[in-house]
Amino acid sequence: MASEPRHLPPTGPRRRTVGTDDVDLAVFSEGDPASPTILLVHGFPDTHRLWDGLAERLVGDYHVVRYDVRGAGESTAPRKTAAYRTELLAEDLFAVADAVSPNRPVHVVAHDWGSIQAWAAVTAPRAKTRIASFTSVSGPHLDHIGQWTRRRLTHPTPANLVQVATQLAHSWYIAAFHLPVLPALAWRTVIGPRWGGILRRVEGVDSTPAPTIGTDAANGVRLYRANMLTSAAKPAPGPTEVPVQVVLPTRDRFVTAALAEDLERWVPRLWRRRIVAGHWVPLSHPEALARMVEDFVEHVSGAPMTRSLQRARAGRAEGFTNRLVVVTGAGKGIGRATAHAFAARGAEVVVADVDIEAARRTAAEIGPAAYPYLVDVSDADAVRAFAEDITDQHGTPDVVVNNAGIGMAGPFLATTARDWQRITDVNLLGVVNGCREFGALMAEAGEGGHIVNISSAAAYTPSRSLSAYAASKAAVLALSDCVRAEFVDHGIGVTAVCPGVVATDITNTTTFTGADDLEQQRMRQKATKAYARRGFTPDRVAEEIVRAVDHGTPVVAVTPEAKLARFGSRFAPGLMRRVARLIG
Structure with a gap:
């Protein structure tokens, strides 16, 4: 240095x-x-x-x-x-x-x-x-x-x-x-x-x-x-x-x-x-x-x-060879698939998760080019220390995927202040922390980079049962637009990825507000089966993420329903609001 x-x-x-x-x-x-x-x-x-x-x-x-x-x-x-x-x-x-x-x-x-x-x-x-x-x-x-x-x-x-x-x-x-x-x-x-x-x-x-x-x-x-x-x-x-x-x-x-x-x-x-x-x-x-x-x-x-x-080096291999990619929430689901996708293209990958054992499993699947790390993205000090440690040990990342997030569903009136604080801390402030710490390091290095923030189709698809989750993901989408406008001066691209219904483990940990423990378990099982029937796998989202980084795409709606909802939010917002009353 x-x-x-x-x-x-x-x-x-x-x-x-x-x-x-x-x-x-x-x-x-x-x-x-x-x-x-x-x-x-x-x-x-x-x-x-x-x-x-x-x-x-x-x-x-x-x-x-x-x-x-x-x-x-x-x-x-x-x-x-x-x-x-x-x-x-x-x-x-x-x-x-x-x-x-x-x-x-x-x-x-x-x-x-x-x-x-x-x-x-x-x-x-x-x-x-x-x-x-x-x-x-x-x-x-x-x-x-x-x-x-x-x-x-x-x-x-x-x-x-x-x-x-x-x-x-x-x-x-x-x-x-x-x-x-x-x-x-x-x-x-x-x-x-x-x-x-x-x-x-x-x-x-x-x-x-x-x-x-x-x-x-x-x-x-x-x-x-x-x-x-x-x-x-x-x-x-x-x-x-x-x-x-x-x-x-x-x-x-x-x-x-x-x-x-x-x-x-x-x-x-x-x-x-x-x-x-x-x-x-x-x-x-x-x-x-x-x-x-x-x-x-x-x-x-x-x-x-x-x-x-x-x-x-002149004559180097193309793709992501010799690039460093950081993925949060990489122990399972979209994060795990994204880590695999970048590694398959030659990148070295930092596999970060709040569950260190899950991170280690993902890293072991990838091999010696993957490094497991424990980090709670909602903890600003922990993310700062994490970013500094990554830079000291491996260099400034070329790509950061702020993927870590949690699910939450249920009526607005049954969603407590504690529920709101938790989902905001993880889904929104976790992305804020990643953008701030890694964005500063990329800007200082002067060689550009790319940040991917995982939002959701819920960001622009109103639903009577997703007030907290949709609000947090809408904030991520808006944050990405704002940060992109600022980071362009440093040559740093920013992409917001908006998946729809994807078969991941998030349904097994989603909080259903206003429900007791037995009802929570029943609703999680029901959601998991529905997402599994949909059949859209995390690796397909990961491919879209890699493609977005390659092409510098600002916003990516991944699944067909996510694309349709984005179209509707732009050209038929009234219809989207009427449908929101029916989807629970």
């Missing part, structure tokens, strides 16, 4: 100057030089301060080094455009690496134009001995882009042409930067002084730009002029033996994920990791990025791959 942020010493990072043939580079380092070195390379129009948040989170375990690239911040700025060629920028990177870690290769993490120039270094012959790993964020190899574009234009399928057109639309500013005089002038006088506000409005990022922003950006325009046309006209991509992790922000306004599709041709040791963020990931999501960097560096240094890395 990434280290907690640590406060820097009052004097700040150690500063030194590293000179090359034509520039002096301002280099800033912190942490123990005996630790593995992570070298951070910023892009346009930033300085080394871009990495403040990430450096804080890594400095406890690593020697963290940053530098202002040529033309930016405290480094000197060549006047000739040719001095901003990527091969010269790559030599700057090697010069810094040699100065700060002469005896061991460095782990490079780079963003935007920092990543573009780092690709030039990673694909150079020297990289084999000087670069241990490379994490690229929003900055592809220019020669890879050239080849990527050519391959799609020479095979002009609709999908290929859409990819090229989409990337060209994202790259509109490149043409503007080739205009004479105006781009540099605009950055010095208009854009630069307002850059912090622009980032807040457009990217939702709080940042205080360097006081040199206007001059830095004016110099940085030369990066585009010195490299773009040449690489597009004569791309010459080279392979690399360096392990490469490409971090793909899902909301990047400038670089599309499609640009990373062909990298296996040149990078045999490749990982692609998505992060739910915009272009300026180091500013907006330093915690999530630090975790990704540490996962990768530790693996390259000999540690096993985390589940997230296993998922991201």
Whole structure:
């Protein structure tokens, strides 16, 4: 796990100057030089301060080094455009690496134009001995882009042409930067002084730009002029033996994920990791990025791959392989069938239930990829501890199925306050607890996820005998709609599943309000026989749950009667209310 942020010493990072043939580079380092070195390379129009948040989170375990690239911040700025060629920028990177870690290769993490120039270094012959790993964020190899574009234009399928057109639309500013005089002038006088506000409005990022922003950006325009046309006209991509992790922000306004599709041709040791963020990931999501960097560096240094890395490995199996699924109420019924369904598709499954023996039986049926846990979903503190334990032991879940629930039937006037409290605690607050605890962990991880909440056709099918149960499940359906609208910002999908009459054990434990013990038993037996005659099994619901996660479906009515009732609730609510008077 990434280290907690640590406060820097009052004097700040150690500063030194590293000179090359034509520039002096301002280099800033912190942490123990005996630790593995992570070298951070910023892009346009930033300085080394871009990495403040990430450096804080890594400095406890690593020697963290940053530098202002040529033309930016405290480094000197060549006047000739040719001095901003990527091969010269790559030599700057090697010069810094040699100065700060002469005896061991460095782990490079780079963003935007920092990543573009780092690709030039990673694909150079020297990289084999000087670069241990490379994490690229929003900055592809220019020669890879050239080849990527050519391959799609020479095979002009609709999908290929859409990819090229989409990337060209994202790259509109490149043409503007080739205009004479105006781009540099605009950055010095208009854009630069307002850059912090622009980032807040457009990217939702709080940042205080360097006081040199206007001059830095004016110099940085030369990066585009010195490299773009040449690489597009004569791309010459080279392979690399360096392990490469490409971090793909899902909301990047400038670089599309499609640009990373062909990298296996040149990078045999490749990982692609998505992060739910915009272009300026180091500013907006330093915690999530630090975790990704540490996962990768530790693996390259000999540690096993985390589940997230296993998922991201190029060429990995499809489906739910290397994904972690948490299912509550998984000892029996729909929960048990759902755990089996995800495991059959390659997932590791946390089988949680208030009955630990039932959870153990389900886990034993699945095998070593299932882990039984005891949890009472109505206990908020217990769910919090459960979520933290799962994350510590297995990593952040990819899918959480809030399935645990209880049944209750009977007249409203016979339903006591205690009955209402119990069904609310389990059916509604149990789902609330799961959404809150696991949703927070997924959002912090930054890699998205999916939450499934088991509601019921009773949520939209009024019945005179299901007031408490229907109210609790209607609340779950409404909760799911509300949470979905919020969680979409974190890339987390939310599905509400509404089964109808399904043959599960819930009928054996349903509370029939206003009935004595003998009558309770008789009514449970009657309900169980009726549900069994219906013949709709839990495994069919489980298949719908897996399909909903695959497709991101917001609401799933499972059985035929559930689909019919949902139609009726939308288009014939008056008829549904009249029928409710007859169904008891």
